[in-house]
Amino acid sequence: MAGRGTRGFVALDAEASPVRFVWLKDAWRTNYMFVAQEGDVLQELNRAEVPYVPTLICHGDLPGQETETPTWWERKHPLPTNQPSLSTITSHVQSIASSSRTLVNPAPRFLQSTKRSASEMEEGGNGREDCPLRRHKHYRVVVEEVAIKLVHFQDGQQLLRIIANCVCAHAEAVTKANIMHRDISGGNILILPKAVVGSDGGSIDMRWTGLLVDWELSKPLKGEAGLPRPRQPERTGTWQFMSAAVLNNHGKLLEISDELESFFHVTLYYAVRYLRSNCTNVGGFIEDYFDTYTVENGMYRCGWQKSSTVSGGVLRVDTDGTPLRFGSRLDKFFEKALQWFKAHYTVQAYQRAQASKATAKASNLDPMQSQPIMRKIDAGEFRLFSQAEDSDSDSDSELDSSRPRAESLPPPSATQLKEAGKIKTHEAMLRHLVKVISVEKWPQDRVSGDNVPANDVPKNPVGPTPIPYAPAIKRARTEALQQGHALSSMECAFFSEPPRTPPRRGTIV
Template structure:
């Protein structure tokens, strides 16, 4: 029988036999709007509470029912028989399909866990999904045992919403509810809203009670007709605040793990817009909640960080898959699974990149690992006592609704935003009340927020775009000497594309200030290559080679990133081959920062060689070698390489090539390496370069018209064409290709972070 015929028979039998109490089985229409609709012959059904006109909406189902033809069961090893490659691929595709269904339901609904019935031919399984993993029952032949199958459907239909996995702290808002009308009214355009573009405010200070127009626009875009609305409760001490939300502005569709969703939310009491984040945090005892960190930062008056409103764990909502694992296997050294139940792998291998525009991740074409009894076995990892971790439901609300870093308008503004976040990092790391490191500096955590500021010598205030350093959930005190477990030490690390080479090569080393400053450098380089005019003809190729490629072995484990920082000390294009040039002060900034980090790794390698056993003793030049850079101005660093002259809008700029370097650092290289152990040098240098007169406002690649909420309209300025050598015909190319297979260390995780806010700086002067 085909999937369609099986589903029609099941629907007919459930209706005629009246096995569903106040519920019914029906096909589910999948329209979510954040991923491409799946293809294939799989029949998607669900158990529903209320009938709708036409087809049932995917977001309304209580229990998912997935149907596939016989012989293809992703949780079955084939009764001990070897499977051919085609069968393995089919099982992998089916596992991808059902996990995608689960991901979509966790995104569109407010759930703690999810039940799914998987039917493969004449057999079925019951699957329970949560953020930690999956529990699967043995398969049963419903043709031979129809009573059991009917009883399961009947019992599911009698369960309450909470027993079916729905979040009790989230209340569904229907079109006839007063809160739905309140949301519609709040989304209407308001003439009193403030434009967020940088400019002089000739009408004076607008005060503190205004709303940015882009914030209301984001909220209006979240009220999609095919997406349910909810009232979410966020703990606030002994009380709770209520927020109204629609479609998430940012959504991490990863099923296992944090599953972060970010909303532009409407405060039900004050009618103000806030940023609300819903996530499942790893519930380690020593793991500090993000809200607790923000409270300390706000109390210490750290600038350019979000302002906390309220936060807290949601009731007693925790994952229990890890508990089932321990109950079954008792964490014994020799696992001997029985056919009573099984677990899915906590996280399939991913193909793709954070910078990819595709929201749908792709997995390696490989079936989940199975036991000799046909059960899926989780892969044990080296950093936990068991293979699965417990996660706890958590929400936090902050005042600022920001814009993503990609909304910057010109290079000078990009530098200013990064500088603001570096200042926030410096204050958090040095003030006595905080003394913490962020540990996840990435493009998703450096955001833009418009502020009204008063400038010295100016009569009127200005609207300026400032940087906002967000997402402090992975932060850790500098002075902490706690004996962390390997799970908390290795699992709570940052985004691997922007992590330092030092941390990627030494997974157990603690994070230092130099690692964080290197992450700021990678963020600045990433957005410069992707959005600024340059001589790079393949931005996607540069980004993949530099940020995405990772190897677990070899001398340069981080690919081009390792080669650049540890070996050459020069940013190079592959197309055309040669130095990477931006025709602006960005060249000086990147070259100076890179020179410091290159010296840093040269010193690290030198010290590592000195600490190594002296057998056989290496032949090295003496450390007292004369300094070849004695005439260099330390306050304006330039790499000591052969000169290459390149055209530049304000005159020629000096770019440099490669020469062999000595293995022993020079005196000045020791000095440069020392500069990035603290913030002072880079803060002063970026503050000086931000005011450089050579900046020009047309150095950003023109963006296409905004078509979605995360591509916010920004104030535009006329741009000027740069020399022909900087043709930008393909600069705005979207990075939608699958990318390379990335082997990521255990502690690294991908984060496709939130879409939010806007930056600062006086507009750069326009070129005449």
């Protein structure tokens, strides 16, 4: 079994009157302190009357069904009495940059800090930090709504309407229930068909609305469980739809702007894959925008195309810079949203530059660094070069690095600050969505099938070629001995484990 083994069933509630169909979700939920059961979260949302979320019927753990593999793993890999120092090894870990899923080889996982320490998590009794296995309990939850996948939307207007419903659900969950969803993805946005009585009082119309589901990874914004600390060993979320800011800073606290950006990425994914546009290589676009990544200091970070799109404010379909166009009001939605995201990242970049400047200024106050090195230079040694004319030579003032330099990033303008503030709350995004979809005529822009061919093959490999286990251990031990360390077999095993990559595009439907 991979992941949480989640399965869903249309079930019959025989005790209801009248008898009705319901949705039963069967999964192995993560079992950690401060991680609430999804049913408890839904109950809070229902009490707060948050719209466009599932209606809870019942939920609970299955007695006696809890994973024991983490306990067995810890018994099989006891901690050594004396932990070796890894400072020398970590000093040799170099930054690696990859434009896509090439054969990269990041630092071993125990050097990457992909697992969160027990002291950092503040979760006594949840197991060791180096255990690669999560703790789970078998869990079931039943809700009233039986929905369909987002892929079945009929046109661009309906897609935006469903997204607007779910943004509304997210907004009211934050304001009314103080709960942040934290896993906005295509699989967690569903379509709920509803039969409603027509305006004439006799006809029955079918209305499709959005439904924001899978609140199991949500987090309260207040109380002990809402404190800014990690609750699970690894970062939660769906790689393809996470914001560029979160992908580039794994320790970042999730904000409304990150969630709104995730809604943007979901809309773009389904629009470019299932609607008509001027993109001729949809498979390549999806791979470059959603699936690629870079590697820096042994950590996965945001791919270049997604990062450049939200920071540059323009959607492009090729290297020539051709703007992506759908020929509908979808273009207006993407254009305005990207205008806000561009301003947001401009402000964030300036704030980071100011913080770095303050840090550098503080370090220059160190007496050990402020004392200049005095050295005599024999001018005759370079007389042949000094006699030659050079119109491109810099003046002494330009070469003097001790003089103050001009700011590399100008402060954001008042307009940029105003536009960046648009995504601090949901209000502007909701107003914009309503404005875009408020039109009677919409082009028939849904394609008959999938813009990604069935035989489409990713142009880049998913990750590094697997390394045989035994040679990797031998090589790791040799390298460790050269550095003066003796590593345990458990620690050496981490060297042979290839980096875990984001899931392939084909897994998203």
